[in-house]
Amino acid sequence: MLNRTVVLWLAVGWVGYAVLPWYALDDGFWGFGWIASYLGDTEHSPGLVSGLTGERPWLAPVALFLLMPLAVLRRPKMDPLFSTVLLAAGGFGLAYVLGQGFTVGLSGWRWDFLEGWFGATDLQQFGMGYGALLVCAALLFLLSQGIAARGAVNGDVFVVGSIALIVALVATFIFFPMTQILISAFQDLDGNFAPERFGEKLVSADLWGVACLTSSVRCGIAWNSLVLAILVGVSTAVMGLAFALAVTRTRIRGKKLLRVLTILPIITPPFVIALAIILLFGRSGAASTFLEWAFGIPPSRWIYGLFGTWLSQMLAFTPIAFLVLIGVVEGVSPAMEEASQTLRAKSWRTFMTVSLPLMRPGLANAFLVGFIESLADFGNPMVLGGDFEVLSTSIFFSIVGSQNDMGRAAVLGIVLLAFTLSAFYAQRRWLGRKSYTTVTGKGDAGIHPELPKGLVRLIYGTTVPWAVFTFVIYAMIMFGGFVKLWGYDHSFTLQHYIDAFDVSWGQHGIVWAGAAWNSFSTTLIISAIAAPLTAGVGLLTAYLLVRQRFRGRDTFEFGTMLSFAIPGTVIGVSYILAFNVPPIELTGTGAILVICFVFRNMPVGVRAGIASMSQIDQSLDESSLTLGASSFTTLRRVVLPLLRPAIVAALVFSFVRAVTAISAVIFLVSARYDMATSYIIGRVENGDYGLAIAYSSVLIVVMVVVILGVQVAVGERKLGRRGTIKPAGAPAMEVGIA
Amino acid sequence: MTLKGKAASVEFRNVTKAFGPVVAVRDLTFTIEAGELITFLGPSGCGKTTTLRMIAGLELATSGQIFIGGDEVTRLPATDRDVAMVFQSYALFPHMTVAENVAYGLTVGGGPKAEARARAREGLHLVGLDGFEERMPSELSGGQQQRVAVARALVLEPQVLLFDEPLSNLDAKLRRRMREEIRDLQRSLGLTAVYVTHDQSEALAVSDRIVVMRNAAIAQVGSPQDLYERPVDGFVADFIGDANLVEAEVVRVEGEEAVVRIGGIETRRPGRSVAPGPAKVAIRPEALKLSEGREPGSIEGTVTRAVYLGSHLEYVVECVLGELFVIDHAMESPIPQGATVAIRLARRGVNLVPGRDSEAQAATQGIQTEPA
């Protein structure tokens, strides 16, 4: 009996090797220009042809690895020879294909020492294309079939293949770029190995100087980042707690409205708040103008710097802290507080000695989330930082500015990464598990006792003005686009919207004349492509984590969640470093944006999947298996239908996050593939606030429409009156970093 | 009725299953004949579910071999085994109707839709659920869900049908009825069935044979009657039928019989190759006959507790043998608490058992004594 799966992947491999062009050239992933020049042009020939004609002889041996499995096609799975041959073909084949890719580059040897060994060469090859991609996929899955045949994960080919796929993807698109950034940190400007330069940069005064304490010299960038992050962490945790208490423990009105506040940070591009703050407090801002008119205070640039950045980050991240804390506050059992009161503790004492300590893990969690968010944030310090430089912005300016110093960017990235990873590690180590188990569903009887009067006053005193302020900020965003020239001419105009989104009828139909259409449509298309991929990869990973037992599961989990803690700027730099040259040449394409979104947002899908999949009884999968369904069929017909709400949530979140992302994107956009956020930032840098704010408000409205539309369209399928399982609900909003 | 089982035998040869350092099943060897209903019985954590899951292919054995219908399946995953399982939680797919649930195994096999539907209806008929096809599982009572789960397994005509504590979520009355229905179906379809429970009366009621497990290994295999009347050790005697384990002495052996001194009186019992000397005796609670007052040739005791249970009376009697648990079906003359009684032994229900009782007791109390 033929082994159908092996046949399938062998066929895929041979199509890739013998039919499709091995290299990817200029047209990008979706370009099919190669078809025209397929036969004439040797650069477009398949690997097999290049190899045999002697054009690129090192591609010929690949055939060997694609021939080997033919020998065992008819062998049973149990046969040790079957697994040995597949392991060898897949493993060595993959190693060989990757090895040749990293050895021969665009212009000869990729590594100088090879030239020393083999002499100079005029060999050259380009980035891998369809052909190489299919061959790699085929070899990977042949390898995983070999592993499965050895009995891993009960010999389940689908599961082993999925694990192999995820590992390969994460390795290629997260770990490989990270190693590139490490390597480049140890290189000097010419690419030579220079460890002393690394140490020099790492400890430089630029980063760690403390002169600002004693003189007017500026302090190190690392200190700036840390101080800002700690301030933001503490203040968002406190504000988040105040809001959480206000919503759950007081009779404040407009609680629904407060809940709405929580979706704002997801749909607001991170720098928009900063933009609104400029419109308020900038030199020609509304508040500044009023102050000058009323009190004769001359407008200045005081808002640019630590204070302004802190203010805008606080506005942006307080809702996230609120989300983290509301679960915690609701999870504190009233029974405890009641017990304390029956022991004659006054309400202040109860709050200070019982309630607050019970919330401590949640508070620490909120602090860490705010801390990481602030460190990773790029948009707000970019717009409002002024002279106050933080790591994420310095990384950007090291690359795009006159410095153009990749090594410096890499070192800054490593420092930033060290900060966020430490916080991420701390969060998982101390708190990760606790915060999941707060709400049990088993209703604790009892009502929360009243908060002490003074505290209630304090809560009102902070939350109400803050909510009003947030409201004003969003009002600025919504209406700012209708004002002619902010600070000078406040007459109503639609000009900014027309500039951005003008549509007219030309000779050949609709003309998208507005300046924003290009980036707007690119953004929507790229995000729409990325969303299902993100959800797919994320949910598949979640399925493997929740439902399968395999060796190295913990490492696997850590690896897949890691990208959560990698700041976008670091990702951006590392992608440029890793994917600018063969074997994987992606910069300037739309694909690199899609890939960046998929792997940055993948943890969102993973968490959504884990949360809802753990609510689905494992015996459902098992009974499907014993009824003769394969694990793939089980996933498709039993698990996925029950996961529908989680799938929708993952789709929406990844779409929205892709639309609003800026930090990594700004490194990866190109003239052809410009994204909305980077376009807006560009406008802001040119001082064109009107168009920027008009565009931002359109983005926000589009996001709201998407979210509401999806919610209405999907609804929830009834599982019957006594649902034995709860339909896995949309997970609490995911907390991610810019 | 066209549904029938393709009953096959199941054989375990030296099967061991370890989860990391925990050995869930140790060196298990047994055979289940085709068409037989066999029950795995034992205290919590003794490895029943693990054994069942190894038959299903949901766990793969760490070592040893498993055969179904004479073919080795040791490394075959669940999907590829011709085995169906009824889960404790029923595991009905909540997003499919009853009919879709029952037809699931047939459709994933790639069979034609219409035939699957017809077979599903037949299966539902078999379990008495005609007309429930279009309901969602959540719109059924617990007993009905149970039946759907059984029907879903039956329509595949599996070689082996597995039940993991299928009745534990039902109330006592329904439990009794369902276990009889399952037994009738199994008999009429000639299925090989493996049934896990920790309810000994359920096991005695439905099984052709019972496997009593203890500490990841088999304590005894036999028909219900075998186990009840000829337990191999104190653990089995105690686990099946709450026997009183008491110290005794074998005075001498006379052919097939042994003369045993229990609490000062001598009695003859079937003695299977015992040697004279100290011994253990398992006494069924029904095998102790009480009468008020003192009588020569009997053991004297005091009733420390008397409980009236409608169909019978339960006593705890304090005597030289220690505390004895007694069941008395003679309802006419209840004995008051505190009374002095004469205890005599019935002909049946008093058995010599081999020693090893410390281990047995540990196991009955659920304490895992992990042998080194």
Ligand SMILES: Nc1ncnc2c1ncn2[C@@H]1O[C@H](COP(=O)(O)OP(=O)(O)OP(=O)(O)O)[C@@H](O)[C@H]1O
């Ligand atoms: N997945 C697992 N990982 C680790 N240990 C396990 C696992 N499954 C079972 N065990 C252990 O194996 C032993 C046997 O478990 P098993 O479920 O077979 O018991 P059981 O006889 O069915 O008990 P119960 O009557 O309580 O259901 C137990 O000690 C259990 O803790």
Ligand SMILES: [Mg+2]
């Ligand atoms: Mg069990």
